[in-house]
Amino acid sequence: MTLSAGGDAIQELTLEELRNKVGTGMEIEDAEEHMLLSMGPQHPSTHGVLRLLVELDGETVVNLAPDIGFLHTGIEKNMEAKTFTKALVMTDRMDYLSPMSNNLGYILAVEKLLGVEATPRAQAIRVILTEMQRVASHLVWLGTSALDLAAMSVFLYCFREREYILDVFEMVAGHRMMVSYFRPGGLWRDVPEEFETAVRQFLDFMPAKIADYEALLKNNPIFLGRAKGVGVISAEDAISWGLTGGSLRGSGVNYDVRKANPYSGYEQYDFDVPLETDGDVYARYRVRMEEMRQSLRIIEQALNKLPDGPIQIDNRKIVPPPRAELGRSMEAVIHHFKLWTEGFNAPEGFVYQAIESPRGEFGVYLRGNGGSKPARVHFRAPSYVNLAALPKLSKNLFVADVVAIIGSIDIVLGEIDR
């Protein structure tokens, strides 16, 4: 076993060491007869640097344990060393498939801690962009999980459409992925003029593309064979394992943070929460495909009633003054210098803010201690929680099913390890 790094290490360990190796306390039934396979950290289907330790009886998975931390970045620690605004750039790089959602979660937590609320226009733009991000993230999910089943064209089609969304992000935020566009108290800048036409164009062509993906997968007998009845989890188990997002709704539990605890004005928009009851890979696929359509609905509604007005609150203690004032007002210069060097001070106390990220409930626990830096930031990363159920989902299935299941629970290692 030379390919995957860490592979040799298994053979060198004693059984006792092996049992203690991986966090979930992987049990090994038969070390003599069964094969121990180490998938990853460099493996095409682990969606990053996840390592799976698999006990195989032939091709059947007897036991499985995830080994994570290969991407542990120390984001939570690093954010404590930066001001609230500077720490924002770290959240982008956590769940790198949906930086907008991370930004939104963190910014909402900061705003909650400060006790302010963004302007209606800022909120509507936030909704549009996070929903576009949801589509983009689901496109990557669809592409990669289809690629896991070797349907390679879907992957390239999905990335082609995602490119359009990234172009819109570049248009508004100047960066394709790491946008840092939402700022405490509003947005970085107002959206440019061409934004609306670009989004409308996106809304026009996207439904046809989704239909194309479905033509390739939805009723394809090979895909059905790979997805139906694989990785089943019941509603009760899904709740107990803390699954959220598409993985939970695939099991028939109607829980969506956007409906349960609306934020950023989600209560104004009319959309459905797609539900499936089978709890298998196919159900999760159906849920996410439908979610893309619902996101398009939300974007359209938000765009149609996009309010005019300021994009930032008028609080000079939090939001830097507009550039035009700098040359005229001494006070503005002082605020500007103060905010960019020291930042604003947050009151003492702690808040928890949850949003519905593409992967599930993304929660931010934020504690302020009166200073300008967060005293503690903790993220409830949906991928991290969803991953915990993987050993349960893949028990007694085939290696190939494990690959399909990892795709279907839609994990991002950057968020798991943080």
Added chain:
Amino acid sequence: MGVEQKLGNLGVVTYRLEDLVNWGRTNAMWPILFGLACCAIEMMGSQAASYDASRFGMELNRPSPRQSDLMIVAGRVTRKMAPVVRRLYDQMPEPKWVIAMGDCASCGGVFNNYAIVQGVDEIIPVDVYVGGCPPRPEALLDGIMSLHEKIRNEKLGDWA
């Protein structure tokens, strides 16, 4: 490797051979299918339809290090991942090249902390650094062009 050790310095003959070999290496450089973090998504983007690295003969992303020539370290390398990266590098047969894609791989970038290796060149020798966080797919392709430029000036004897 093979022939080049035996050839030595034969003047014109090796000069021509050198050109041929370097041409082959630049046009059929198979990257190892290996992504770490955010940059990996942009790396996938550079493989995808809009930028299409396959134009340079690079779409054969080999999952096995044995069959790959180029390692694109796409993303932050953590202390836990560092031995793995080195091991993968060691498993690649010569000739091999490394591109440190993005800030984190090049020098740690914004993650200046306990968990991240401050630059993958602490573990493996890097040929080209590509700046950006993450670099656009075009920027990665530009890095690959720079690497091609470097390879064109390589002498066969250097590898022997």
Added chain:
Amino acid sequence: MTIGQIALWGLVVGFIMSMVVITGFAYTTLLERKVLARMQARVGPNRAGYIPFPTRTGREKKLLAGFMQPAADAVKLFFKEDPTPAKADWLVYNLAPMLAVIPAILILAVIPWAGKIPGLVPEQYNYFAIVPGLNVAVLFILAVTSISVYGVVLAGWASNSKYAVLGGIRASAQMISYELAMSLSVLIPVMLANSMDMGVIVEAQKGHWYVFLQPVAAIIFSIAALAELQRAPFDLLEAEQELSAGFNVEYAGMRFGMFFMAEYMKMISLSAIAATLFFGGYRGPFVDQIPVLGFVYLFLKIFIGLFLMIWIRATFPRLRYDQLMLFGWKVLLPVSVINFMIVAVFIVLAAEGVFAPIANFFGF
């Protein structure tokens, strides 16, 4: 011609045809990359080599951009370090790629490339092949294709890697399952033509290709051939997403290239066999008047076969191991057995004259 002359002739033709097919293999890889790319809204390799073509605007047009890509691949692979893993079985490890390539070339021996071309084909034979007139040609094909599985299995075993072993095991199981269905479907043209000589089978399809007579056999053969080739959606043994690269995970350099070569050469030869058995081989309009056209027709049919394989690869997900086995044993095998029996009964009854009018209609 004497035996010696025929043998010499066979060697020369064999050498030429092998060279043609080896070049063809290289360009099949390019074809696959290009066609896949276009199906995925991409361009595909276009930097290695082009033919400059001046245009009036001054900027030269690049014709056939990328046509040297296979050469670049080959040069790179030749000059790549080629290590043998420390714990691998040295002999078997090095033998395996050859075992994979040789059968792929051997199959070419019995494929009839064209009809009787005066001056090119010895007069006692009716068609152009490396070994014309082999009266057990179909058996030869079946025998040789099943050898090639050893290359894969031994490669998997000798590499001393878990992924490779899993790939090897999958390969052997898959080959055995699909071999049966393939053999049974191959027998149907044999029965219809009443000969195992490929040339006779082609000539027997004059006017009516066997695909119209026996579409079931043709479909089973295509599916089984895909599985034999380990092509998508049956490419389980090198399933990238599950087993990294499967059996060839430890191979580097040209030894890895040889597995590539084996796969693509088998693609060509199995397309040729399918064309020969079911699609009238080298036959086509005016081929009797101008026998050289036979080459063109066969190449065209091979090309269509290759395109279909690539198209399928671009579209479908991969089957799971158990589904693959189930499909082979529970669907393909029974269907092909029943089909085989029906055809056998019909032929006997036809020989007895029961279906004389119908049989006459079909030209038995």
Added chain:
Amino acid sequence: MFEAIIELARGMGITLKHFFQPPVTIQYPEIKRPVRNRFKGRHELKRYDNGLERCIGCSLCAAACPADAIFVEAAENTDEQRFSPGERYARVYEINMLRCIFCGYCEDACPTQAIVLEHNYELSFYDRQSAIYTKDMLIVDVPVNGRPTPQTVEPGVFNRAIPEMENPK
């Protein structure tokens, strides 16, 4: 069974449809897709029309940088040797391009619009030393009607460090 074949054929139809559509690929090194107006690429240090540098060496960009990728060392201006309006100018201005994450905070923080993230994204280096951009590399050329710095100017004209500016688009 029949439906299954129809579905398989439908999928193949989609790929075939794409086969006959033109590819979306941009042939990068030859054709460069223009980036969007707001794109944050390599920085440039701007000058005024008369050739004076905009940067006043206030180090606000360095303070705002989340990656600490900017290093500024200021020195005093005099009217005989004037680099920028106001009291001070940046004697040393360096950006470590491999640390920079192109978030644009420096641009937002700059009180004089001196540092601007422009549209160049082609940042490939053979070694880490060359990724450190010094002031000479960052600063733009002197405009046509301007004079190179340091300039000798009349006293009392360029006292004002922070100019009148418009909100960025």
Added chain:
Amino acid sequence: MNPDEVIVSEIEKAFPEAIEEVSEFRGERTLYIRKADLKSVCQFLRDQQSLQYNFLTDICADDMLPEFPRFAVNYQLYSIPRNHRIRLRVRVEDPEDGPETVGSIWAIGTWLEMEVWDLMGVRFKGNTSLRRLFLPEDWQGFPLRKDYPLGYEEVQFSFNFDEINAKKPHATKD
């Protein structure tokens, strides 16, 4: 009675001494629970028909240095049927002597506690799978504690490039 008050009164009925303090900040109710009662309170909150906090959203530890007791562990609970969130907070004096594990109540508990142990070093009683999860196995210390250094490396500029470069290891081919 609003849900926040219901839960307080229900707990007080069942466990009269469990609640040490109730605080509210930005509309979020936090119940400070005595460490010894935590597990039974959690069990009660999940099983009681009028409460049904069936969803353990998150466990997160907080290092309150220089306060005392230094550590606190938050349990974010959510009731899907009643659509209500509540936070339990447990003060921990000695990280080696943390609260009891809730892994038997919610399956995800074990997994969430592992993260807390790995990064903050609060040991949960009864959780047998507390091992290094994110960090290499031989890692010393718990990085999220306030007294753990960030591990900052000076950024290289031309004036200090050689100095820092000399400190860094440099890899070679072999």
